[in-house]
Amino acid sequence: MNIHTRFILHLLGRLILTGFLLLLSLLIIFLFIAFLTMNSAIEKDLTTAEGLYFSDRFEIKEGNATIDEHLQKVLQKQKSWLIILDSKGDIAGSYGAPDSVLSSKHLLSAADEVPFTDIQTWEILNMDDEPSYVMLGKHHPEEQWMSKVQDEVDWGKGEWLLSTKDQRQMKKEGVWIQLTDPDGKVLQAYGDRPPSEDYTYQDLLQLDDPNQTVHQDPLSGNILITGIHPPAEAPISVPIHNGWFIALIVIALLILFSTFWYARNLGTPLLIMVKWIKQLSDGQYSQPVNQVGESTIYKRNGKLKRNYRLYKELFSQLSKLTDTLKSNERHEKKVVSSREEWISGLSHDLKTPLSSITGYAQMLQSDQYEWTPEEIRDFAGTIVDKSAFMKDLLDDLTLVYQLNSQALPIRKEKTDINESIRRSIIYFINTAQADIRFLPAENPLLGMVDRKWFQRILDNLLSNAIKHNRDGTTITISSEAIENQLMVIKIEDDGEGMDAETLSHLFQRFYRGTNTSDSGSGTGLGMAITKQLIELHNGSINVQSAPDEGTRVRLILPL
Known part of the structure; x- marks a missing residue:
């Protein structure tokens, strides 16, 4: 596989891995947002909860149940009560439950008799395979007040008479009431909710709300509306918005990490190659090493490290180039040394015959001796031999240069x-x-x-x-x-x-x-x-x- 194909596959693999991590992160974030949304909805209305929600919020030890403080606050906020039963149906613990229910031998029938209350039960499976049960009762004070106020209304005159005690209690519980005629005109109002100038027919149709109750008198046609202000709380969209904000942060961090990671994988080998080339240009014919003198590219067994395998052809060629330059450097040193030795020997080789030629020539030139013809021929023969040797030497030098320059x-x-x-x-x-x-x-x-x-x-x-x-x-x-x-x-x-x-x-x-x-x-x-x-x-x-x-x-x- 050549480097071009491997580079494409490497990039594709990194993109697939990054995409997978991105999708996994989004899935985790969506689950987190769903959890926040579900928790927000549950803490607004416990009747929408599953048994798993309660299983982590109470503990039964030796027949007595301990209820989580957070659950107690939620029960108080939603004006609800809770009873926890063990596997035998005995009461293990409770919070805010009416005494009439707690003292009854028949819990279900007693709970059903509690006015203006919805009852819901869950079976909780424990680790010891013995189930426990949760009974939730939710009060509806707006319905209670509706029943009470109805007795105080003069439907014909379109007015009511409330005692001071009832007014203080309504204010304490955040209850409001309004009386309108059949056309939606507000006749009388009490409580923190500002009276509407008029209810349109469409407004009257949309009066159905979990926190309010509507009753219309069949004779006069007048309409009585009672409601209760829910406790102030953050809207359900807040955790969703927070979740999306967290999602954006996680995605940005993931992209930043992926970019840094990929840039490091691609860039580090390139920086090492640049460092290696610079070393070669400086005459340092060796691989880059770390602080302890070990190769930064190859393992101890001689194989490339994982981060450098993408460029294995380039590192292989750089390694060959380094070995070649190192070998050439050694060879050059040997050649220089051999040349110096050869020149020294060659100088001696030239001096020896030249000295012989010079000596015999001086002897022939001297007038102190009379040389016989045989001696003269012997001197001349030696001069000819030495001259021939020098000529051969010079011819060999000429031939070497011709061969080196490809001029032969x-x-x-x-x-x-x-x-x-x-x-x-x-x-x-x-x-x-x-x-x-x-x-x-x-x-x-x-x-x-x-x-x-x-x-x-x-x-x-x-x-x-x-x-x-x-x-x-x-x-x-x-x-x-x-x-x-x-x-x-x-x-x-x-x-x-x-x-x-x-x-x-x-x-x-x-x-x-x-x-x-x-x-x-x-x-x-x-x-x-x-x-x-x-x-x-x-x-x-x-x-x-x-x-x-x-x-x-x-x-x-x-x-």
Whole structure:
């Protein structure tokens, strides 16, 4: 899965999770609002409650019930009374219940006889599976006053006569009364409710209210209205409004948290990458670490931490880049060190033949001695050898720079490979103190090579095999074709071999495995040049060697 697809799935997953959390929060808030609304409605009228409401508001211990103080206040506010019965039907506790009901042997019949009272019962299931019962009686004082005032009204005259005691009691209980004619005109009124100028017919139809009672005299048609002011309380919409306010706060916090959380998940890896890149630009080729030196990106087992998996390709490439830069830095240091060593050795190699040339020239120039013709020829031979060595050294340097700058011309042409190998062998066989053997391919081996540089490859390999082995070493050269596509040339000897360090630096420029004080030991560029020439022919070279086990060189080139 590429980073584009993974990024889309990551974003989609976060949106789904955020949406789920948002819906869950809204559901919880709606349930909370419903609970507030239900509680508000119950505390306005206990007859709308369920048994669960009462089960948490009283406790029966050893046959005695303790009623919650809050429930007592609600009962008092609603002018209601409560009786709690145990599983046997015995009274365990009560609040505000009439004595006539409490002293009766038959509670239900006694409660029904209490005037102007509604009776409702609930069965409460307890943890011990023994039920208890709640009996609620709700007084209707407006109906009580309606009955009492009716006896004091002169329906024909449209007036009543109330005693001072009744008026004080009505004021104490918040009761009001009004008497109107059949057309709704207010004839007389008492109480805190202001008299209406007139009741319309529609107003008379809407007089039905839980807190008031209406009676119309069948003879006169006059209407008596009694009512009671409910206790002051917050409207039912207040908890709903508070709930919505809480919902808005929760949603805002959820969105803020989701934004911060998602930004952190996306932004933290980007900040780490920026920090990593800055470290690389400052030459610090390592991963970012925390205060205790542990990687901030990878676990101890080498796996990416969860927050960084979205960008795993980028972190993988940064890790590879870091390793490459670190390797290049080490390699550069080695190259600089090797170059300095090589230049030091090269300076010595140039000084040695140059000193010989200068010394012999000064000897020939001196008039203090008379040199014989044989001595003069011997001096001249030494000068020629040293000059040739210096020329070879300078030629190798020129060739190295040509190879590095890809300026070396390659002219490939069809060549008999076996014949080229024979020429190299003939060149060395007359001077080398080694047993050189050639095992050519059975069929003619024709390849597209640059004859000059291919001959240089063979000469370098044979020269190394002869120069770095003792006299009498057997050197075997063989050639073969592989499916008419590749040719394989092997140069094997049973000589001294090489140690692992020399083998690892064999194709490195500026590295010389032999003593640089010997001017005849070579320039230290031969194998590096050989490898580059082989690669220019689209080939490869492999060398295997061990001390006292000889060396095996395998050269593979396309036919």
